[in-house]
Amino acid sequence: xxxxxxxxxxxxxxxxxxxxxxxxxxxxxxxxxxxxxxxxxxxxxxxxxxxxxxxxxxxxxxxxxxxxxxxxxxxxxxxxxxxxxxxxxxxxxxxxxxxxxxxxxxxxxxxxxxxxxxxxxxxxxxxxxxxxxxxxxxxxxxxxxxxxxxxxxxxxxxxxxxxxxxxxxxxxxxxxxxxxxxxxxxxxxxxxxxxxxxxxxxxxxxxxxxxxxxxxxxxxxxxxxxxxxxxxxxxxxxxxxxxxxxxxxxxxxxxxxxxxxxxxxxxxxxxx
Amino acid sequence: xxxxxxxxxxxxxxxxxxxxxxxxxxxxxxxxxxxxxxxxxxxxxxxxxxxxxxxxxxxxxxxxxxxxxxxxxxxxxxxxxxxxxxxxxxxxxxxxxxxxxxxxxxxxxxxxxxxxxxxxxxxxxxxxxxxxxxxxxxxxxxxxxxxxxxxxxxxxxxxxxxxxxxxxxxxxxxxxxxxxxxxxxxxxxxxxxxxxxxxxxxxxxxxxxxxxxxxxxxxxxxxxxxxxxxxxxxxxxxxxxxxxxxxxxxxxxxxxxxxxxxxxxxxxxxxxxxxxxxxxxxxxxxxxxxxxxxxxxxxxxxxxxxxxxxxxxxxxxxxxxxxxxxxxxxxxxxxxxxxxxxxxxxxxxxxxxxxx
Numbered sequence: 001x002x003x004x005x006x007x008x009x010x011x012x013x014x015x016x017x018x019x020x021x022x023x024x025x026x027x028x029x030x031x032x033x034x035x036x037x038x039x040x041x042x043x044x045x046x047x048x049x050x051x052x053x054x055x056x057x058x059x060x061x062x063x064x065x066x067x068x069x070x071x072x073x074x075x076x077x078x079x080x081x082x083x084x085x086x087x088x089x090x091x092x093x094x095x096x097x098x099x100x101x102x103x104x105x106x107x108x109x110x111x112x113x114x115x116x117x118x119x120x121x122x123x124x125x126x127x128x129x130x131x132x133x134x135x136x137x138x139x140x141x142x143x144x145x146x147x148x149x150x151x152x153x154x155x156x157x158x159x160x161x162x163x164x165x166x167x168x169x170x171x172x173x174x175x176x177x178x179x180x181x182x183x184x185x186x187x188x189x190x191x192x193x194x195x196x197x198x199x200x201x202x203x204x205x206x207x208x209x210x211x212x213x214x215x216x217x218x219x220x221x222x223x224x225x226x227x228x229x230x231x232x233x234x235x236x237x238x239x240x241x242x243x244x245x246x247x248x249x250x251x252x253x254x255x256x257x258x259x260x261x262x263x264x265x266x267x268x269x270x271x272x
Numbered sequence: 273x274x275x276x277x278x279x280x281x282x283x284x285x286x287x288x289x290x291x292x293x294x295x296x297x298x299x300x301x302x303x304x305x306x307x308x309x310x311x312x313x314x315x316x317x318x319x320x321x322x323x324x325x326x327x328x329x330x331x332x333x334x335x336x337x338x339x340x341x342x343x344x345x346x347x348x349x350x351x352x353x354x355x356x357x358x359x360x361x362x363x364x365x366x367x368x369x370x371x372x373x374x375x376x377x378x379x380x381x382x383x384x385x386x387x388x389x390x391x392x393x394x395x396x397x398x399x400x401x402x403x404x405x406x407x408x409x410x411x412x413x414x415x416x417x418x419x420x421x422x423x424x425x426x427x428x429x430x431x432x433x434x435x436x437x438x439x440x441x442x443x444x445x446x447x448x449x450x451x452x453x454x455x456x457x458x459x460x461x462x463x464x465x466x467x468x469x470x471x472x473x474x475x476x477x478x479x480x481x482x483x484x485x486x487x488x489x490x491x492x493x494x495x496x497x498x499x500x501x502x503x504x505x506x507x508x509x510x511x512x513x514x515x516x517x518x519x520x521x522x523x524x525x526x527x528x529x530x531x532x533x534x535x536x537x538x539x540x541x542x543x544x545x546x547x548x549x550x551x552x553x554x555x556x557x558x559x560x561x562x563x564x565x566x567x568x569x570x571x572x573x574x575x576x577x578x579x580x581x582x583x584x585x586x587x588x589x590x591x592x593x594x595x596x597x598x599x600x601x602x603x604x605x606x607x608x609x610x611x612x613x614x615x616x617x618x619x620x621x622x623x624x625x626x627x628x
Contacts, residue, residue, distance in 0.1 A: 028540035029610050034435045034592050036509050036543070113431040113589060116505020116560055120543070123509075133434035133441075137594070 004044070011047040019101040020046065024070040024142070034141075035105070035134065036123030042103060045125040046095045053092045056223050057085075057190065061093040063230035069100025072139040072181045073233070074172055075146045078165055078257055079154030081191035082214050085221055086155075090146055090186060091126065093228050102144040107135075111209075132175070139179040147172045149250065156212035159196035163189075163261055170243075170250045177240065182233040183253055187260035190226035193271050224271055229260045314339045317526075318376045320406070321383025322349040322357065325486030326421070329519035330380055331355065341374055344383060345398060362402030371413040378417040379410055380522060384458075388490055388577045392451055399454040400461065407465045410472055417473040419525050420462045424480050424537070424593055425455050429508070429585035436594035439478070439533045451582035466531060473531045477521065480537040480593055483613050484515035494578035495617045498625075500553035501570075501579045501587075503560040507545035508590040511537045514608035524602045537595035538606045544587060550610075551617035560588065 020043045031039040053059045067073065077090060087106050094102045107130030113119040128134045138145055148154060153166035176183050197214035205213035234253060240246050315338050321327040322342035331351070334340045340355045348359040356374070360367050362383070370376075385398040403420070410418055427437050428444030443459065445452040459476065466474040481491045494500050513536065521536045548555055558566045567581040579587070598604060 028542070030540075030542045030546060032509060032541045032543065034509070034539070034541055036435075036541075036590070110432055116503075119431075120505070120507050129432065129434070131432070131434040133436070133438075137434070137436045 004040075007048070008040070008044055011051070012043055013047065016043060016047045016050065016096075019096055023095070023101045023103050025103045026141075035128045035138065036120065037103065037105075037126050038124040041121070041124035042095075042126060046092060049088055049092045050096065053089055053096075057089060057194070057226040058223075059089050059093065059226045059228060061097075061228045061230070063232075064093065064097045065099045066184055066230045066232050067094055067097055067099070067102060067144070068182065068184075068233070069102070070142065072142050072179060073102075073144045074139075074176050074181050074183045075104060075144060075186050075230075076172055076183050076253055076257070077146065077148055077186035077188055078163075078261060079148035079150045080157065080162065080188065081221070082155060082195040082197055082212075082216075083221065084155065085194055086188040086191040086226075087146060087148070089191075089226055090188065090228060093230075094144065105138055105143050105145045107145075107147065132171070135175050136179055139175065139181050147175075149254075152211040156200065156214070157197070158200065158214075159192070159198060162192035162196075163265060165254055165258055165261075168250045168254045170246050173236070173240075173246050173249045173253070177236055180237075182235045184233050185231035185253055185256040185260060187229045187231070187257050187264050188226065189229070189261065189264040189268055190224045190271070193224035194221040194226075196222075222272075225268075227264050227268060229264050231256055231260050315377040316341065316374050317378045317380060318343060318370065318374075319380045319382060320344070320362065321381075321421075322351070323347050324382060325484065325488070325515050326482065326518055326522075327380075327382040328486070329516060330382065330522050333519060333523050334380075339374075341370065341376065343370065345385070345402075361398065362406050363397050363404075367405060368409055371409050376410075376413060376415055378419075378526065379406065379415055380419045380421075380526060381406060382421045382522070384421065384423075385454075386489055388580050392454070396454045396457075400457045403458050404461055407461070407469075407472065407474075411465075411469055415472065417526070417529055418465075418475070419522060420458075420474060420476045421522070422459050422462075422476050422478045423455055424478055424511075424535070424591050425452055425583075425586070426459050426478065427591050427593075428452075429589040429591050431589050433589060433591060435509070435590065435592040437535070437592065438594050439535055439597060448585045449582035451580075463533070466533075470531070473529055475525045475529070475531050476533040477525060477598075478533065478535050478593065479518055479521070480511035480513055480535075480595075482513050482515050482518045483616075484608075485616060487515050490578050490580060490583060495548065495551040495553060495614075496620060497553060497578060498621060499556045500548045500551075501556045501558045501566075501575065502545050502548055503566055503584070503587050504557045505560055506588045507543040508586070508588060509541045509592055510544050510547060510590065511541060511593060511595075512547065512610060512613050513538060513606060514613050517606040517608055520607075521598070521602070521604050524604050528602055530601060534598035534601070535593040535595045536598050536604075537593040539595065539599075540610055541592065542610055547610075547614065550614040552621040553617075 027033050091104045094104045105126045108122050108127040110129050149168040150166040199215040201213045317338045318341045320343045323344040323346045342349050342351050342357040345361045349357045351357045385395045426443045426445050428448045443456050445456050566584050570581040
């Protein structure tokens, strides 16, 4: 028995298998889709991340009924915490959604495919490089895509700026409108406290070719309690007349995320 | 639509039914009397690369219904009775004699010098200049339909490739290596003729990896080996097509005559290393870092035929085609699945090991 099989036996529970079987996720004869997603790898990833989800970050998800059980959708979230832990936890929340589990696709940085093993691994658990062609083809194939319109501006921000939404890109609005896709606003509370960055050490970031390099009290994610709130779907059914109107719509989505964050922060009783 | 010189045959008419209904209205009779046609009335189809596994299958399908002329640059192919066969290089003068001797109605251009054959210069001459000459002669002698067999290589294996490349995706093969210049140029050339000379009715087919009995491309040679090199940490997603299904695709493109560019690929995918294992090969891990190392090893060990230095990127990054256009427009669906394709290579190894 190899390592993968042993892990599968140890981690994958019948509940996880049942959820994965319910996912509306078509794959080919070897369990792969066109972007490299693999059923077995995704199952193993969900099973192992579920442990972190339940026992380390003790994630509480609300509004899960707002994720459509099938069909194209964009999950648009705030981004924080230096590492994309928020993305992974949103993925687990959607994959284990009792109202209808979904395999959520995340956009990964373009350098990942060049890294041995990591590139294939990211693809296998649902990551794809953030190319507009990939996005529109995936939406056409009725996939669920996770978007962080703040990008590294959000994930790399310092602890003092926590829960302040950074500038939103507008690509996701174009994507949603060109493909008739509903947008589900998502707010993640608690990821900010997993890696409280005191400063960005730019020379090291530059040296390593990274978008930022945080100065942290500890170089490991802290066990902050996380809350994920899924808002009601927003549907833009008319074509925008101008790029200004597109920005307005992005602002509208941003505002609904801000509202979810404010409510979530008010409801939170302790950070850890 | 420019007029075609010989309109009496069945298929040039099928073509013009698609193109202009009005013109073909008057002649539905010819199709009905197909069976009763004598050999001299049959449409004549020239097939290049006749020695190859794919062209052989195409010729077998054409034979009987059409007058077939087999051409190859490698050898004079042994053909069935009634199929003239020529050993000729397309870019050499003798090639025109075939057009003078036969009234050729259609050309199916499968013949390509593989990327591992001869020098880049010779390959350029055969593939690019040869194709140019083929197209020029087709134009001069009033050929009404040309099918060109291209390759997914033209898209280039780049880390930044999105999946499901459409036919209008940029051809970035030369960004990866200068050794694929001939593949890209052959296509550009065909594209120029496609819009400049619509009477040629050019259809360009870009298949994914074609495999199966008798296929001698790099991938098929690699998967036939007991020990297959793989890059450590890289297992790009790939698409595979059985040579019988590709032959069927060519026949459909020929019968329906809808000029244009089409990817030919199934909507099923498998990582390269999985394919290697499924074909019964043992994996030979090649260090992938630094990137120059696998190229050096390939050169050093003379793995030109199955793991050529300039194709290393194709073993590293995926080139996934969207074959929906061809599937929908031509009603094509591969009959063999991945397991059918791989089982041929598995069985082939069992037979070989049984004998030794």
